[in-house]
Amino acid sequence: MIKRYLIERSSWIFLFLLQQLILLLIAYLDPSIPLSAVGYIVFISLIVFVLFLFYRYQKETDFFQQLEERENDFDLSNMSSPSTPFEKIVKNSITEQTKHLKQTASENRMLVEQEKDDLLAWIHEVKTPLTAMHLMIQRMDETPLKGDLTYEWLRIHLLLDQQLHQKRIPFIKNDLYMEVTELEMLLFSELKTLQSWCIQKGIGFDFDLQVTHVLSDAKWLAFIVRQILTNAVKYSHSSEIVINSYNMNDRNYLRIQDFGRGIDTKDMPRIFDKGFTSTTDHQDQASTGMGLYLAKKAADSLHIQLSIDSKRNEGTTVTLAFPKRNEFDQTMGM
Structure with a gap:
């Protein structure tokens, strides 16, 4: 200074x-x-002159030093009082700008909330004809056309579901209900939705569930598993997906392993980034780059450690490490 x-x-x-x-x-x-x-x-x-300069330094820099050290927020209560006309000009300018920014931020927040509510309402409206479409497809005879229509219906269903949860992610802590969740029922429910797609691609499943129950939020855990299974099926063909659960060091684990195209080593550090698809298969139009990002965000809120191990053309292994009971109680204050 x-x-x-x-x-x-x-x-x-x-x-x-x-x-x-x-x-x-x-x-x-x-x-x-x-x-x-x-x-x-x-x-x-x-x-x-030196003494005068020292005195004026103390006098003139006090206001600006506090201004420099203050936090970048809208709280002006801790701002020091100006003692000169120019300092008053600075404070008045900051006060007016802060008022304008507060008003703009409030208006933008209202617009975002309105947009979110409108989008959620639209998604729920779209689900009605989508459900009717699914029922009509199920009444069709077993033909290649039925398989193609079922696959396209599933893509729309999964994209809408992903968009719905993307809008809810910022408020996930208000929506959590921790309970003992049955893994087998949850997994079978998710696989039932993907059944036609798996049959079409010749994909089977191998289960070994040593741990059958975990402490988590069933709805959000199902969403995380859905994103992982969707990726596993999407990038596999005519192979098995191995799903097992186990307990190690008083911690429960769920592991989902596929033998599909895998992930390139250089892409691994970015797989949880929002919107990142792939540098190797960048022309893949079906990938949105949101699945793993949203799964990671939801897992962090549930205090689940989500890790991925993958090699190109060898497959991908996704592991969910659930929190220990005492760790979860300490974190959530239960």
């Missing part, structure tokens, strides 16, 4: 020093003026 203050007042300092040099120069050129007396006056003036 001292350096910046001296730079700010450099023109005044330069003017003062120039005046003292002029006095010394006049005394040097005019023999009638005692040089020693002028030098003494200049010396005293320098001491007074």
Whole structure:
């Protein structure tokens, strides 16, 4: 701050020093003026100027130092009172801008909330004809056309479901209900939705559930599993998906392993980034880059450690590590 203050007042300092040099120069050129007396006056003036500069530094920088240290928020209560006309101008300007930003932020928040409510209402409206469409498809005879229609219906259903949960993610903590959840029922329910797609791609499942119950929110856990299974089926063909659960070091684990195309090593650090699809298969139009991102966000809220191990053309293993009971109680205050 001292350096910046001296730079700010450099023109005044330069003017003062120039005046003292002029006095010394006049005394040097005019023999009638005692040089020693002028030098003494200049010396005293320098001491007074330095003391004055130190005093003004304390006085003038206090307001701006507090302004620099204050947090970047809309709270002006901790802002120091101005003591000069220019400081008053600064404070009035900040106050007016803050009021404007508060109003704009409030309006934008209302617009976002309205947009979210409208989108959620639209998704629920679309689900009605989508359900009717599914019933009509089920009445059709077993033909290749029925399989194609079922697959396209499933894609729309999963995209709408993903969009619905994407809008709910920011408020997930208000929607959590922790309970003992039965893994087998949850997994079979999700696989039933994907059944026609799995049959079409020749994909089977191998189960080994040593742990049958976990402590979690059933609805959001189902969403996480849905995203993982959807990716496993999407990127596999004519192979098995291995699902097992186990307990290790007093912690429950759920592991879902496929033998599909896998993920390139250079893409691994970015797989949970919003909107990231792939650098290797960047032309894949079916990928939205939202599934793993949303699954990770939901898992973090449930205190589930979501990890992925994958190799290109060898498959992908996704592991869900559920929190220990005592860890969850401490975190959630249950």
